[in-house]
Amino acid sequence: MPKFAANLSMLFTDLPFLDRFGAARAAGFKAVEFLFPYAWPAEQIAAQLRAHGLRLVLFNLPPGDWDAGERGMACHPDRGDEFRASVAAARDYALALNVKQVHCMAGKIPPGLAPETAHATCLANLRYAADLLAPHGINLLIEPINHFDMPGYLLGRSAEALAVIAAAGRPNLLLQYDVYHMQRMEGELSNTIRANLARIGHVQIADTPGRHEPGTGEINYRHLFALLDELGYDGWIGCEYHPAAGTLSGLGWITELN
Ligand SMILES: O=C(O)C(=O)[C@@H](O)CO
Numbered sequence: 208m209p210k211f212a213a214n215l216s217m218l219f220t221d222l223p224f225l226d227r228f229g230a231a232r233a234a235g236f237k238a239v240e241f242l243f244p245y246a247w248p249a250e251q252i253a254a255q256l257r258a259h260g261l262r263l264v265l266f267n268l269p270p271g272d273w274d275a276g277e278r279g280m281a282c283h284p285d286r287g288d289e290f291r292a293s294v295a296a297a298r299d300y301a302l303a304l305n306v307k308q309v310h311c312m313a314g315k316i317p318p319g320l321a322p323e324t325a326h327a328t329c330l331a332n333l334r335y336a337a338d339l340l341a342p343h344g345i346n347l348l349i350e351p352i353n354h355f356d357m358p359g360y361l362l363g364r365s366a367e368a369l370a371v372i373a374a375a376g377r378p379n380l381l382l383q384y385d386v387y388h389m390q391r392m393e394g395e396l397s398n399t400i401r402a403n404l405a406r407i408g409h410v411q412i413a414d415t416p417g418r419h420e421p422g423t424g425e426i427n428y429r430h431l432f433a434l435l436d437e438l439g440y441d442g443w444i445g446c447e448y449h450p451a452a453g454t455l456s457g458l459g460w461i462t463e464l465n
Pocket residue numbers: 242267310312350352385388411447
């Protein structure tokens with residue numbers, strides 16, 4: 208049976224953030240992930256993890272001004288200092304929270320910038336970040352994101368992200384394969400997972416349309432969970448979806464589809 212982590216940025220959102228940890232444990236999760244820890248001292252989050260016997264498996268580097276629509280800055284040539292500071296911040300939280308994988312958002316291509324320059328900047332920044340994290344045994348992940356939800360994002364297809372990973376040549380730079388985004392951008396889910404398992408550090412799930420829980424849309428999750436088992440995927444699967452009608456009432460898929 209796959210190992211599922213509750214995404215606390217999307218599940219249990221009727222509760223204040225620090226109360227979501229206990230709710231996830233009570234619902235049966237042994238691990239959690241979320242977008243960003245930076246609004247809380249690491250010790251407060253660590254206390255929640257300890258109190259509920261939970262493991263934190265993923266969070267993101269600071270993304271720039273999220274409320275203003277920024278989605279990372281790795282591809283922004285004029286923001287190198289800010290990017291390097293964001294990597295250091297993520298490293299410090301990862302060490303304090305014993306997290307072994309962090310997600311670096313590539314960013315939206317700045318208006319007027321040549322896509323080749325954005326890609327070259329992203330590549331150099333990812334190498335820098337991977338090298339800073341490697342001595343601590345921390346993996347850096349990049350995730351292709353669908354262009355319907357996030358127009359202008361640098362990485363939209365698995366092949367683009369895999370090309371960056373190959374070009375970077377850093378063993379701790381891996382793919383975050385979000386089944387929802389990949390279904391919307393390219394399909395070919397089973398073949399892509401099978402062909403690239405060694406490069407996949409983390410999987411996330413939601414169904415489409417709607418980005419709700421597995422079983423609510425067009426993706427055959429029973430098949431994909433069996434495939435991940437068959438292939439021996441031993442990483443975590445982040446439940447990164449908007450529950451169709453409440454988090455607890457929407458957890459039935461875990462037993463129904465496994
Ligand atoms: O949206 C997603 O999918 C993510 O995994 C986030 O980390 C980035 O928005």
